[in-house]
Amino acid sequence: MTALVLQLDRLDPGIPGRTLAPLSLTIQAGECWGILGPNGAGKTTLLHTLAGLRSPAAGQIRLDGQRLSQWPRQALAQRRAVVFQTQQDSFPTTVREAVLLGRYPWRAGWQGETDADHHRVDQALAALSLTALAQRPLEQLSGGERQRVALAVADALAPALWLVDEPTNHLDLHHQVQVMRRLSHHAQAGAAVVMCLHDVNLAARWCDRVLLLGTDGQHQAGDAATLLTEQRLSALYGEPLSRAWLAGAPVFVPTAVAGLDAAAAPAVEPPNA
């Protein structure tokens, strides 16, 4: 697999109701990007534009030097995976059959599945703790299980570029860590991972690059350790945040939740006081 480069050149994805300041950046193999911003900032719109699912309002996107719109469909389907924020089941199938569909872009003509396809599916199921659920009908799964299946479909594809909208949607804490570890593993193995995240602490722990998107159309992109500060994130979300350090990593908590804005917080007795 050749190293991937996704170039955004003065891009305006066309977020309804606003114009994004021209966005130019390069996403490279091995990088793990988090797109952060308030509800409605345009994270999903941008992600779908980077996937080639919609045309930008202005600017260009190049994948490995070629305009995204000029990529042959099958080659693009092999190179990048998109995991949507919500999952829709279009026909009844089992977990295993659904994950096997992730291999579909690699098949030539009417060729059936190969041993290599089944091996990748087994790996993807195991990586997302789905082996025991492999024969279960998709429609019987919980929200978190269904989310893990969507990630396993992409995992089975083995894409060079991951575009993931809220990977930890519906997931409990254990599975949030499992999924972030898996995505980070893929980045370390040479894929480029781009994900929309609401949890700034997951971004701080697992992403080496971030794109901060404001509702005013402004943005900042770059090194996560540099950009993830109390001041920037408080301004981005319009909510004062406080930063603590745990084992050398920053942890952000709304100041109100941390109880540090005593003047603004209502007087509430702690339980069992």
Ligand SMILES: Nc1ncnc2c1ncn2[C@@H]1O[C@H](COP(=O)(O)OP(=O)(O)OP(=O)(O)O)[C@@H](O)[C@H]1O
């Ligand atoms: N089909 C649509 N028609 C009109 N407006 C839309 C459509 N889809 C999205 N929007 C609007 O575009 C803006 C950006 O939406 P988008 O889903 O990209 O934001 P987001 O940052 O991903 O939000 P969230 O954090 O809530 O998922 C929002 O104001 C939204 O209301």
